[in-house]
Amino acid sequence: MRRAACGVVVIVRDVDVVVIGAGQAGLSAAYHLRGSGLSSVVLDANPGPGGAWQHRWPSLRMATVHGIFDLPGMRFDPPAPDERAADAVPAYFAAFERRFSLDVRRPVKVSAVRPGDDGRLLVESDHGVWRTRALVNATGTWTRPFWPVYPGxxxxxxxxxxxxxxxxxxxxxxxxxxxxxxxxxxxxxxxxxxxxxxxxxxxxxxxxxFREGPFDQEYGRAVIAKVEARVKEGLPPRSVVSVTxxxxxxxxxxxxxxxxxxxxxxxxxxxxxxxxxxxxxxxxxxxxxxATGWRAALDHLAPLRLRGEGGGVVMDGTRVVADPRIHLVGYGPSASTVGANRAGRAAVRELRVLLAAPGSGDAGVAGGAVQELGVAAGPG
CATH class of the missing domain: 3.50.50.60 (FAD/NAD(P)-binding domain)
Structure with a gap:
């Protein structure tokens, strides 16, 4: 047993993939990880299922929500039009987690992700540390409301x-x-x-x-392309909503x-x-x-130095160009319900190839493997 400098023992759990966030994008990634042969865990800072939907204002009803896309493998049966969105969507997410027995830990607040000394990543949280071979970040934007500044x-x-x-x-x-x-x-x-x-x-x-025409797939692809062009250049993404x-x-x-x-x-x-x-x-x-929107919640990734000169993260699909172990889903072009589903699937497909490739480390670790290591948990 080893202790940190301040005398505190920190439990470090080994896993192939850590997913941070259990909104639409995070749950989609978790679903596809189930059959991937990779061990995984989902860390969610919220007190219950539902992602950002559980925080929507109480007067928002399903009648005024502009569409909820099904999570993979489970249909979203439309609730009554007058049902609160903050109740209906979290109930759907909770049922999805139960049906597919997803390993979601909550509330777990991730404070930082750091490079480890063995080629893995250390995901530090208020419930210990996970050592992982890859990371799917699905923290969305809700925790970072954007306040513009005006004189006076x-x-x-x-x-x-x-x-x-x-x-x-x-x-x-x-x-x-x-x-x-x-x-x-x-x-x-x-x-x-x-x-x-x-x-x-x-x-x-x-x-x-204002648009009178349909919000169909062709229109959706045009909207996504506008956002995707920015993240490929390493610029901070505009939200999908901002160009819709x-x-x-x-x-x-x-x-x-x-x-x-x-x-x-x-x-x-x-x-x-x-x-x-x-x-x-x-x-x-x-x-x-x-009502000025949100920004991507990526502060916990700062130790990895992923941001480029443009202030954003250079992306190729969901993969961070600077570090292929890291995928951002629900970021930029995938920050919509339909885009989040596709992003979760795409991220897992790439990680299966990466983690099985020669030189990528172990072929896999048993889910839940636990060690007690001396990882500093703050000033000692």
């Missing part, structure tokens, strides 16, 4: 919040609300808040584009007739009682709701 933002006397913390429309009753963002989340919250607020103002950096037009639904048409979907360009600065445009126009506000 710190002087605002009202309330500022991100859609990640949107509590539902009742919290805005009788208030003047500025909603910032051009995506589906912004429009959905705008329509809800407008029902109870004293006034709503919708601002976006670019004019929104807004669907022109009967609900949106009705809101437009009521004068709710009136878009204004971005303001120039924020003052204590509202926002101001470049021409001096002012809008009083009690609340600024930032």
């Amino acid at each position: 933002q710190e002087t605002f006397g009202g309330r500022q919040l991100h859609t990640a913390d949107y509590p539902g429309p009742d919290a805005f009753a009788g208030q003047r609300v500025v909603i910032v963002g051009g995506g589906t989340s912004a429009v959905q919250t705008l329509l809800e808040v407008a029902e109870v607020a004293a006034d709503t103002t919708w601002v976006t950096r670019r004019p929104p584009v 037009d807004l669907p022109w639904t009967p609900q949106y048409a009705a809101a437009a007739e009521r004068g709710v979907l009136v878009r204004r360009p971005m303001f120039e600065r924020i003052e204590p009682d509202g926002v101001v445009w470049a021409d001096g126009t002012r809008q009083a506000a009690d609340v600024i709701l930032w």
Whole structure:
């Protein structure tokens, strides 16, 4: 038995592949790993199944969700339109985990992934360390809401919040609300808040584009191609949602007739009682709701130095070009439900080849093999 410098024994478990995250992409990867001949474990920071869906705002109903794609091998039977998305989708994910007996450990928060001294990776967490031959990272974006910075933002006397913390429309009753963002989340919250607020103002950096045609496979491929081009160049990916037009639904048409979907360009600065445009126009506000999206949650991978000069990670499909042991699923072009499924399958297909190749290390380790090693668990 060896001890870390601070006298703490850290249990290190050996496994072929660690999957971080149990959202759509992580579960897809875990499903395909089952029959791969590789031992695996899924580490999920959430308290229960459902990925980011369990954190969606309470007023989001299945009737307004723009489609949930089946996980591999198990159909998603559409629930009642008025059922909360934060209940329906996590229940589906939980049933999927049970049906296929996936080894999901939760809540396990991964703090860092580091290169080991034996050609493997060390996945450090609040529940010990996993030593792995390969990594599938599926941490998504929900834990990293993006807050843009505007002059005077710190002087605002009202309330500022991100859609990640949107509590539902009742919290805005009788208030003047500025909603910032051009995506589906912004429009959905705008329509809800407008029902109870004293006034709503919708601002976006670019004019929104509404699409009356179908969101079919051809359109989907065109959208994915826009995102994929950036990650191949090593640039931080734009979200799939950011390059997807807004669907022109009967609900949106009705809101437009009521004068709710009136878009204004971005303001120039924020003052204590509202926002101001470049021409001096002012809008009083009690609340600024930032529906400005998310960024990829990759901070725990920083010790691996994967980011390139462009600030992003250079990718070839799901594989990190700088380190073929690492695959990012639910990142860039696969950050959608349909893209996540394909990414999970593709990542496992490549890892089966990599880990079976000469010079890749052991042909496989028994799942759950445990050692007690002196891996530092913090300052001693």
